[in-house]
Amino acid sequence: MKAIEVSHLTFAYDDTKTTIDDISFSVEEGSYTTIVGHNGSGKSTVAKLLAGLLEKKSGEIKLGGLDLNMKNLTAIRSMIGIVFQNPDNQFIGSTVRDDIAFGLENHCVPQEQMDDIINLNAGKVKMTKYLDQEPTRLSGGQKQRVAIAGVLAMKPKILIFDEATSMLDPQGKDEIKKVITQIHEESSLTILSITHDIDEVANSDAVIAMNNGKIAMAGTPHEVFSDEKKLKEIQLDIPFSMKMQGALKRRGVNVGNHLTMEGLVKELCQYNSNM
Numbered sequence: 001m002k003a004i005e006v007s008h009l010t011f012a013y014d015d016t017k018t019t020i021d022d023i024s025f026s027v028e029e030g031s032y033t034t035i036v037g038h039n040g041s042g043k044s045t046v047a048k049l050l051a052g053l054l055e056k057k058s059g060e061i062k063l064g065g066l067d068l069n070m071k072n073l074t075a076i077r078s079m080i081g082i083v084f085q086n087p088d089n090q091f092i093g094s095t096v097r098d099d100i101a102f103g104l105e106n107h108c109v110p111q112e113q114m115d116d117i118i119n120l121n122a123g124k125v126k127m128t129k130y131l132d133q134e135p136t137r138l139s140g141g142q143k144q145r146v147a148i149a150g151v152l153a154m155k156p157k158i159l160i161f162d163e164a165t166s167m168l169d170p171q172g173k174d175e176i177k178k179v180i181t182q183i184h185e186e187s188s189l190t191i192l193s194i195t196h197d198i199d200e201v202a203n204s205d206a207v208i209a210m211n212n213g214k215i216a217m218a219g220t221p222h223e224v225f226s227d228e229k230k231l232k233e234i235q236l237d238i239p240f241s242m243k244m245q246g247a248l249k250r251r252g253v254n255v256g257n258h259l260t261m262e263g264l265v266k267e268l269c270q271y272n273s274n275m
């Protein structure tokens with residue numbers, strides 16, 4: 001079953017340029033899919049089109065089998081949750097609790113259910129003990145975790161992260177990546193993560209690479225990272241482990257084709273013990 005089906009989607013902000021140029025792709029339900037591509041390639045625009053925040057020029061968008069059109073707009077919007085880049089732009093409440101409650105209040109969730117929902121979702125992102133704190137006093141990573149809890153509380157089917165880790169320090173980045181992986185493992189949510197983090201891409205189920213408003217490549221991380229020529233064309237990097245493997249291969253040491261350092265280190269230990 002496909003969570004997202006996009007076919008021949010076209011969009012322009014104005015008459016001077018086609019921002020999204022006839023793209024087609026699909027995202028498997030329950031998958032963790034990453035979208036990569038350099039700045040200005042159209043990634044955020046795609047996210048906003050999917051969430052019904054921008055109106056397409058032509059083409060089709062289907063979410064959970066439902067056509068995105070005016071009639072279904074409310075249903076579609078409640079299916080999608082987005083976490084944006086800047087943790088400071090995502091706060092409305094004066095405490096973490098108020099902030100997570102905000103979306104629920106807008107959806108008229110009864111007060112007596114609210115506490116349970118807030119506690120459950122604060123727990124999922126390990127922020128339970130900060131519920132009564134002011135969001136301004138949290139670290140970037142903690143702020144993004146609260147933003148994720150707020151989005152999860154709305155029970156979306158599709159969760160979009162638009163460079164949600166890019167403004168965080170290394171520790172914050174790790175915290176958020178762990179939370180995303182955990183949500184993927186423990187729920188049936190479909191995750192779409194726009195990222196420049198090559199390790200995150202290596203750990204995802206599927207990759208979509210955008211270039212200049214088009215889809216340049218799509219497939220598993222293995223498939224995408226294997227096409228070095230194409231990657232160079234669109235100026236995308238490969239995981240460090242693959243660079244190491246290439247360097248070792250040129251010296252006659254073949255240690256396979258691992259996307260993560262863990263895999264490579266394991267193989268190297270094996271190689272060493274066999275010598």
Ligand SMILES: Nc1ncnc2c1ncn2[C@@H]1O[C@H](COP(=O)(O)OP(=O)(O)O)[C@@H](O)[C@H]1O
Pocket residue numbers: 013014019037038039040041042043044045046
């Ligand atoms: N609100 C806007 N109005 C006009 N042009 C925009 C707007 N937002 C983005 N663009 C342009 O659309 C293109 C794609 O932008 P965007 O989707 O933000 O790319 P990405 O997220 O991949 O960096 C860029 O050329 C950008 O300048």
Ligand SMILES: [Mg+2]
Pocket residue numbers: 043044045162163
């Ligand atoms: Mg963007």
